[in-house]
Every structure is written in C-alpha cells, then in structure tokens.
Amino acid sequence: MPHLKTLVERHENDPFALIGINTGDAPDAYHEGVKEFGLTWLSAFQGQAMTPISDLYKVRGYPTYLVLDTDGTIAYRGHSGTDIDAVVADLLAKAKAKGK
C-alpha cells in the first residue's frame, strides 16, 4: 500500500488513475483500513455479500492488479504491485508520444 501511494504521487500530473476495488471487508474494517493506510484514491466498496466487479473480472487471488491503456485495453494482469510501475510508466510515455 505505501508503494501504491508512491505510484499515485509520482503520476499526480499525468493522465493516470489508480482505482481500488475492495472485496471482503466489513464496513467498519474498511473505514479503519482507509484511515490506517491513508488511502486517498477512488475505491469501490463491494462488501462481503455481492462482489460484481471481482466476478466480472474472475478475480481469484488478492491482490490482483490490472493495468489498462488509454483505450481500455488490458496491458497487464498479475499479482505484483512493483511490476505495474514499469507498465504504467511505459503506457504513459507512449500516450505522451502519441499526443505530440
């Protein structure tokens, strides 16, 4: 989580968004977690009974990360929080080159 915070801060001025999809926490535990880890980015809360987004993406292990390109194409899917750094930087560089 501190690592994700760094990632968000690094790309503060880039066309980048980190979206959390919380699964399995009770509301109280969720509030506590947000406070403890200083979560500032958008996070969907699915709770414990209904998990439509995890089901749509067939997520089986936690954490799972996906990185999407500017057109929505999935560029990375896996479990490594550090792997996504390079993928995000690469896609942002490509988007920037295209924009020029």
Next chain:
Amino acid sequence: MRFKSILGVALIPMVAYAADPIVREVPVASASASPIDDFTALDTEFEAALVEYTKELKAADKAQRRELRGNSPIKRYWPRFEAMSKAGEGRATLWLVDHIKENRDVRSKERGAVLTPLFQSIIDNHADAEWFTSAVKSLNANKKYVGIEESVAMLEKAAKTAKSDNAKAASLFFAATIVGDSDPDRAKKWMDEIGEKYSNTVYGTAARASKATPEDSEVGKVAPTFVGETIDGFQFSIEDYRGKVVALDFYGFW
C-alpha cells in the same frame, strides 16, 4: 490487521449472489445544511441511546444486565418509530424493517407477518424515495421471513414502481437470483432486461458478471465495463476513465 502482501496472495471462495447484501446506500449529503427533520432527530436520539446502553451493559453485572435488557433502546424507541411509520414517514418504516431482528418482542416466527405489510407499504407509497434501493435490499435480505414467492412478487412490483434505474435494476436482480435455479427462464428474462435497460448500474455489472468468462479479462482484451460504488454511495463507471492509463487494484484490508 495487515494489508495482504504479494507473498500472501489469498484465495477466497466464490460468493453466491443470493446472499444478503451488507452494503447500505447512504444518501448523498447536500452541500447546504438542511434543517433536521423529525425522523433524523429521532434516529439520532436512538443511536445515542444505543451507545449509552452498550456502555452500561458492559459495566453491568448479571442481574443489572437483565434489568437493562428489559428496557433496551430498541424496546423504548420501537413504538415511536412505529407511530411515525403509521403517519406516513417511509424512512421510519424502513427503520422498523431494518431493526426487527433486534426487537426481542417480535419472535422470528412472527417476523414475516410483521414485515410483509411494512414492505408492501414502502413499495406502494415510497417507490420514488432516494432510499428505495435500500428497501429493496432489505426485502431481499428478509425473503426467508416474508416468503420466497411473496418476495419475488413484491420485487416484481417494485421493479415497475421504482423511479430510479438503480432501484429498478436491484429489484429485477434480486428477483432473478431468488428464482434462479427453480425458474431459469424467468431469471434469464430479468437478467437480460437489466443488461439491456440498466447496464449502467451496479446491478448491470452484476448481470454481466454472471455471464463472464476468464478470457474476457485477459491481457490484450478491452477491459469489461463496470459501474462501481464507493462506501458513501457514489457511483462511477470505468468508461469515464478512457483517455487515462488506469491501474485496477483488487484488494482487501483483511
């Protein structure tokens, strides 16, 4: 409580859709301070009494506890919410529904008989309320007591009378998950209706999830669109993020 590390990739079992939802919709607070209405005032008073009661209960011995329980906030406030409900305040009716399990005066055998007219009243009179989706979720959570067929009939009606797409989609979704295996054709009809008319709701996402395959979300595919909801009830669509690089983090604090 720790955040799951990469090494600790945890597996959680698939969760059945028909399970009772935990999340409540919280009405979005308006920017300007609105005067506190009678229901909000009574609810605030009840919550404060509950905090006090919990504290007293913790400090009490066995005999004192029995005495405290005989005069619990739920016992004291129930008639007041009931009176408000009878006077036409739908949120008070929803309060009764959501607190019935804590009311020891209503035995679980009697719950259905108490709940059914309450839900009927909400569906007949408050289908345009901003909290109506919460009532639909409560009905689904209480289907055992109300009766399966009766619940499905009420949800069907709610799908018609509800004002918001989200409440309509929720009604159809729960009705479809309840009839599920016993009447797959009916369930499919409702799921398809959600997909066609209300795809841009949380329940549209859930309806699509029931048909998703792992191949739909592998590298190289366009990410399946979804609508997410924050704990405060704010809804967003992944489609709003086209043009940005997006990292999705499926996580839990557990």
